[in-house]
Amino acid sequence: MFTIGADPLILAKENTTLMLLGGEPLGERFIWWNFVSSRRERIEQAKEDWKQGRIILPPNDNKEFIPLPEDKSKPTGDVPKPEPLS
Numbered sequence: 001m002f003t004i005g006a007d008p009l010i011l012a013k014e015n016t017t018l019m020l021l022g023g024e025p026l027g028e029r030f031i032w033w034n035f036v037s038s039r040r041e042r043i044e045q046a047k048e049d050w051k052q053g054r055i056i057l058p059p060n061d062n063k064e065f066i067p068l069p070e071d072k073s074k075p076t077g078d079v080p081k082p083e084p085l086s
Contacts (some may be wrong), residue, residue: 029085033069040081 002008002022010018029038034047047057050068057065 030083031085032081032083036085 002020012018027038029036030040032043032047035043037043037046037051046055047068053065062070
């Protein structure tokens with residue numbers, strides 16, 4: 001975390017492309033597997049979109065489809081709820 005008004009010094013051991021991105025906090029965020037959103041219902045929609053193949057895989061990383069993980073520790077039909085990020 002950088003302080004407003006401070007000039008950070010970043011040293012790289014080899015040639016590097018670096019992007020710093022900042023701004024106001026996004027507010028509460030939720031994460032489940034590879035999905036992150038500020039709305040729990042959007043994560044549920046993303047889970048269904050992934051199952052149905054509606055999320056396009058990256059062109060150079062589309063040879064293998066990884067199925068949505070199932071939570072075997074809960075009764076069938078009880079979907080795990082996304083938790084807020086800390």
